[in-house]
Amino acid sequence: MPDAPRIDADEILEGIRGLVEIETPTGDVEGIGRLVTHLEGKFAALGAKVERIPGSGGQGNCLRVRSPWGGEQPGILVLGHMDTVHPKGTLAERPFRIEGDSAFGPGIFDMKSGVYLAFYIFQHFCRLGRETPLPITFLFNSDEEVGSPSSRSHIEAEARKARYALVVEPTSQSGMVTTARIGSARFAIKITGRAAHSSGGHREGRSAIKELARQILVLEDMTDYEREITVNVGIASGGTGVNVVPAEATALVDLRVPSAEIAEAAISNVLGLKPFDPDVTLEVSGGLSRPPYVKSPEIEALFQHTRTLAAEIGFEITDSKSSGGSDANLTAPIVATLDSLGVEGKGAHTDFEQLYISSIEPRARLLFRLFETLS
């Protein structure tokens, strides 16, 4: 009798390397397409139902995969993103390499590792000749790093069909999973004043930059660290010449909020900004980009279940609230969601991005047990 297939960390790392070596910066339709083809082939070879979802607005395709078992009943949605923040050519500068317990490469941590881990566990069930109690849908999107504009509606639609959402983002804290994330909103502000010569016409001019300066103070003052609200005017611009009263000024604003109620109030404050100068017009566009991911009783129960599974495997997990967003923000208002189920490491979005090889096996086993026990 041959030995039963086992979860093999070296094999997983080799598979992750295969994904890292296909560069996929967000918006690189060709690169993303090559990764879709790569994954599609691997899943299809196991009999899974694969489907490409066309990207829109310049984003690459997404890949949706359904387990061949389980039919149409609500199941497990596994979410991961294929895009990375690293521009094309990064791989040539910093190829995959191993140093001690760390494996390096562009996007290896955030999050080629999680995508491969999800595939591998599915493959493991197939190798064992087993099925999971619930059907599994994998959705790998192409635009998470820019807020999932093209894939959002597909993620939400799959969340509505699912009983659980498992997001395989990585984590930089040992033994940590995520059960809450701050929400975010984005706004563009456009101010129109009246141009005039800066000397002779100054009195007739209406400075859009002056108006924007006042609005920036109002916006930044909405920050309330106690209540976990932050407002950042990240980009401001305006004017056409040093001797011209500026007729136009614009700003881009990022708002972070911990709950739906706070989000609603803060967003209406931003959308309700009024000009100080009655001769100036002020337009605000934008709104919620990622809703807050709040730990519901269902999410707490899913976490407790996961914690028990980890303890059985032999490690301890804790949960935490993240100050960053992910696609878990999109699913959590709809379905019980657990995030950061990928590998451990550090340096997301940096040139020292790395995963810890020793975290691969326990994390893989945890994901396997979740697939095996969620019903």
Ligand SMILES: [Zn+2]
């Ligand atoms: Zn990520």
